[in-house]
Amino acid sequence: MLTRRSLLKLGSMAAASAALPKPAHSLAPADYSIDIAPYTLELSPKHFIKTIAYNQQIPGPLLRFREGKQVTIDVTNHTENAEILHWHGLFLPPDIDGAMEEGTPMIPPGGKARYTYTPSPAGFRWYHTHTFAGTDLKKAQYTGQHGFLMIDPTDPGKNSAHYDQEFFLALHDWDGEMTGSADGSMNPSYRFATVNGRVLGFGDPLRVKPGPHVLLHILNSSPTEQHWIALAGHQFRVIALDGNPAPNPQLVPMLRLAPAERICAVVEMNNPGLWILGEVRKHIQTAGMGIVIEYADSTGKPAWQQPDTLIWNYDQFAATPPRPSEPGNIIDIPLVFASKFAGHGAPDHWTINGKSWPETSAPSLKRGQRYRLQFKNTSSDDHPVHLHRHSFELRSLPKNPNTRGLLKDVVLVEAKTEVHVEFTANNPGATLFHCHQQNHMDEGFMMLFHYA
DSSP states (O other): OOOHHHHHHHHHHHHHHHTSOOGGGTTSOOSEEEEEEEEEEEEETTEEEEEEEETTBSSEEEEEEETTOOEEEEEEEOSSSOBOEEEETOOOOHHHHSOGGGTOOOBOTTOEEEEEEOOOSOEEEEEEEOOOOTTOTTSGGGSBOEEEEEEEOSSGGGOOOOOSEEEEEEEEEEEEEEEEOTTSOEEEEEEEEEETTBOTTSSOOEEEOSSOEEEEEEEEOOSSOOEEEEETTOOEEEEEETTEEEEEEEEESOEEEOTTOEEEEEEEOOSOSEEEEEESSHHHHHTTOEEEEEETTOOSOOBOOOOSSOOOOSGGGSOSSOOOOOSSOEEEEEEEEEEEOOOTTSOOEEEETTBOTTSOOOOOBOTTOEEEEEEEEOSSSOEEEEETTOOEEEEEBTTBTTOOSOEESEEEEOTTOEEEEEEEOOSOSOEEEEESSHHHHHTTOEEEEOBO
């Protein structure tokens, strides 16, 4: 049987030749270089994590590209395991998208790969590892292999947000172990939670001035956990989801980000002092997920205001008024998510339409055809599902069956709910679909679309 583990081995063997730079490019220097290597992360002066990082920093370096302008990036693997780098949210060919299931070569230990592509679409994207971890919570997305990627529009006028300062923030969970849940299956739990690799109270604060507008680009790079974020004394004006402009920007008291989701929000700095931007749930903020916002000339202890409830929904940012589906040739693809109990002390196995990867099957896509993916989650777990190399439009949500205008590449399908999305098959090649929770993906929650 061809499993994800065997694919990993085959990919690392093939990569020795396939991942090497092409001779035509060998003399030209790359625009950017990324080194994958062991790294010791200082969460605080008393807590250190041995992990893997990009360029000896967590998060990895911010890569800022211009839409439509070709870039070349060299990636070198200094670890003992085969690696790969996925360019999340970009419309790329499958051989460089960064998933071995699509045919991107793995980078062997000591190996090097060169990626040359034209970045698209504009917006807040990210890059990260895309390998198998299983029960080893020191591999794959459990490590520090994640970084910000911003693609600026060709026309600067398309960026309509007014702001005076800009910050990039990554949420991540660390030092995980598999623990038993109420039904006897195993799931990861974590000792530490951070913003940009530091626990609350350590690392530099975000220093701001009264009056200006601050643009926050927030990424949830956690391997498995959703996060709810608030900024005491302030509100967020959400302007983009997963890097795509929100049709209906809204002022909200908090944000929810499932694994791999990104939110861009403008905050008006109209309440001088020292404040905490952090996880709304107390036990996770206590584990470290927070950062201090420091106004100029402010002193004292940073303040936190505990919200009473968790508030979030996608609907509020959709186009208004909602409209029913327009008549047209749209092909429905039903996808039912379910779990198989694997026994006490084992992770659940996950299925799509009754099958686990690599037995999952999908209909062939026809270029130019519009498809509606009908996600039906029969399980008791939430699933942040991701479609590679495409964006999709949210079309039906549990509280709004006529959603319109929201473009994303990850959507959280909550337990016992149904969500529909639509996309146009306009990027030929193998296209991976999976849950972005590392443990769910590792236990079979993947399928591969092919174009006819």
